[in-house]
Amino acid sequence: MRSAVDTSRETPFRCLSVDMSWSSSSNYLCISTSSSSSLISSNELARFNRLACESERHRGKCQDLNRPTNIFAYNSLKPPSFKFDKGQRRKDHVLKKPRNISAYYSLKPPSYKFDALEPYMSKRTLEVHWGKHHRGYVESLNKYLEKDDILYGYTLDELIRVTYNNGNPLPEFNAAAQVWNHDFFWESMQPGGGNLPILGLLQQIEKDFGSFSSFREEFIETALTLFGSGWVWLVLKRNEKRLAIATTTNAVTPLVWDDIPLLSLDMWEHAYYLDYKNDKARYANVFMDHLVSWNAALARIARAQAFVNLGEPKIPVA
Amino acid sequence: MALRTFATRKTLGALSRFPQQLRGLQTFTLPDLPYDYGALEPAISGDIMQLHHQKHHQTYITNYNKALEQLDDAIANGDASTAVKLQSAIKFNGGGHVNHSIFWKNLAPTKEGGGEPPHGSLGWAIDQSYGSVEKLIAKMNAEGAAVQGSGWVWLALDKELKRLVVETTANQDPLVTKGPSLVPLIGIDVWEHAYYLQYKNVRPDYLKNIWKVINWKYASEIYEKECP
Numbered sequence: 415m416r417s418a419v420d421t422s423r424e425t426p427f428r429c430l431s432v433d434m435s436w437s438s439s440s441n442y443l444c445i446s447t448s449s450s451s452s453l454i455s456s457n458e459l460a461r462f463n464r465l466a467c468e469s470e471r472h473r474g475k476c477q478d479l480n481r482p483t484n485i486f487a488y489n490s491l492k493p494p495s496f497k498f499d500k501g502q503r504r505k506d507h508v509l510k511k512p513r514n515i516s517a518y519y520s521l522k523p524p525s526y527k528f529d530a531l532e533p534y535m536s537k538r539t540l541e542v543h544w545g546k547h548h549r550g551y552v553e554s555l556n557k558y559l560e561k562d563d564i565l566y567g568y569t570l571d572e573l574i575r576v577t578y579n580n581g582n583p584l585p586e587f588n589a590a591a592q593v594w595n596h597d598f599f600w601e602s603m604q605p606g607g608g609n610l611p612i613l614g615l616l617q618q619i620e621k622d623f624g625s626f627s628s629f630r631e632e633f634i635e636t637a638l639t640l641f642g643s644g645w646v647w648l649v650l651k652r653n654e655k656r657l658a659i660a661t662t663t664n665a666v667t668p669l670v671w672d673d674i675p676l677l678s679l680d681m682w683e684h685a686y687y688l689d690y691k692n693d694k695a696r697y698a699n700v701f702m703d704h705l706v707s708w709n710a711a712l713a714r715i716a717r718a719q720a721f722v723n724l725g726e727p728k729i730p731v732a
Numbered sequence: 733m734a735l736r737t738f739a740t741r742k743t744l745g746a747l748s749r750f751p752q753q754l755r756g757l758q759t760f761t762l763p764d765l766p767y768d769y770g771a772l773e774p775a776i777s778g779d780i781m782q783l784h785h786q787k788h789h790q791t792y793i794t795n796y797n798k799a800l801e802q803l804d805d806a807i808a809n810g811d812a813s814t815a816v817k818l819q820s821a822i823k824f825n826g827g828g829h830v831n832h833s834i835f836w837k838n839l840a841p842t843k844e845g846g847g848e849p850p851h852g853s854l855g856w857a858i859d860q861s862y863g864s865v866e867k868l869i870a871k872m873n874a875e876g877a878a879v880q881g882s883g884w885v886w887l888a889l890d891k892e893l894k895r896l897v898v899e900t901t902a903n904q905d906p907l908v909t910k911g912p913s914l915v916p917l918i919g920i921d922v923w924e925h926a927y928y929l930q931y932k933n934v935r936p937d938y939l940k941n942i943w944k945v946i947n948w949k950y951a952s953e954i955y956e957k958e959c960p
Contacts, residue, residue: 542932542933546932550933588880641820641824641904642882642883642903642904643881643924644881663881665880682924683923684924687928687929688928688929691783691787692787
């Protein structure tokens with residue numbers, strides 16, 4: 415059975431480095447994650463739960479192991495709200511609120527500031543696209559997962575594949591896939607992006623598309639001829655062992671076909687409407703010229719080569 | 733579509749003024765709005781109306797004309813595969829033109845009766861099928877908000893079964909793709925371009941407010957024509 419390891423987003427080290435610390439009010443356990451992975455699957459949360467309760471028990475205060483501690487992911491949507499009564503003495507380890515897990519997946523911010531992509535993608539677009547659309551998808555995914563535990567224990571990639579259900583998607587698919595797609599999209603862009611890819615990626619593009627400019631033309635044309643809402647991808651096709659340009663509608667991602675995406679461009683109207691109104695051509699061109707992060711694509715294809723044999727690189731002989 | 737008649741070919745020379753009619757191909761032009769761009773404020777802003785009409789609808793028409801010309805050529809050359817390949821472009825752009833033409837007629841400024849609930853046989857039929865206009869509006873808003881990606885939400889009349897249905901279509905698919913006997917009475921565009929500048933991602937607000945400028949009179953006319 416083919417491994418379902420995510421090759422495109424996470425670092426090779428799957429386990430989180432977490433730093434558990436008691437908040438000052440001691441009612442909440444804050445988990446701060448390292449930058450690599452902010453996606454905490456629920457079985458890990460359950461593990462922290464148990465650890466938290468065990469450490470409480472050691473302090474002799476909490477006898478009830480079945481009530482999980484209130485756990486928040488560090489960069490999740492709702493920061494813990496601390497209400498300090500002036501006269502109240504800090505009562506450590508007395509847990510007043512009903513304890514339950516409040517987030518399964520968290521909203522990861524892009525690794526650049528919102529105004530870092532100006533003037534190509536405005537701060538306002540990022541604020542609305544990330545802060546409202548992406549956040550909305552995360553919240554709705556968490557809401558779906560609260561209902562019952564049948565979908566627990568999956569990484570986000572696995573969740574997408576499972577909920578896609580081979581073409582008959584479950585309602586959670588849209589939310590899960592859009593969370594993943596947007597995370598991937600933010601990482602596919604960088605301030606000062608554009609220009610050309612380098613090294614092996616450029617070689618592979620030239621091999622599969624003829625030249626970089628013909629790839630660029632094909633990518634932009636595909637973006638413009640997409641009907642409705644969707645995404646345009648540069649994927650590495652696993653079976654054919656070559657790069658290709660793929661389009662998907664709405665929330666679908668090449669992950670469901672087991673291909674490895676390297677870059678994506680969001681062609682939903684909300685991605686460009688505030689900046690470019692209906693001028694899709696300008697948006698696609700600006701993306702290629704100024705926003706696309708070839709560094710990210712290079713890292714992804716390097717990782718992908720652990721799973722797809724692309725042959726020997728062409729090393730120029732002196 | 734291509735009106736390729738023997739007579740057209742014979743009158744080759746006579747109709748030199750209209751080269752399109754020469755080949756029997758009718759092209760489409762952007763219909764004018766019966767109201768100003770800003771007349772639907774504050775439900776829909778003037779900016780959105782202008783962009784929607786002058787840019788989006790115009791693009792659909794331009795591309796539809798182009799696709800029709802290409803289809804015409806393909807048919808003339810007997811090129812079946814190209815003719816079939818163009819079908820998706822025709823469905824998308826032609827559907828966009830058809831849908832938006834209905835949409836402009838579905839809207840009216842409040843001064844000219846926009847938002848006024850339907851009276852007469854349509855009102856009665858709505859009360860019969862849905863209980864009240866408010867309940868119908870709630871149902872349409874719920875379905876409209878649930879559309880993934882781009883699409884339309886319709887109040888349609890099933891001509892054969894003589895009853896009202898609420899349907900959604902994806903992208904620019906015309907209503908007939910959901911049923912050949914469906915006649916659109918009211919269509920609401922839930923593509924993001926229809927509301928994004930004003931409502932950003934809050935589609936439910938857009939759906940709530942658009943009912944203030946919906947032209948029920950037009951819907952009633954269509955209904956009475958089909959169900960006298």
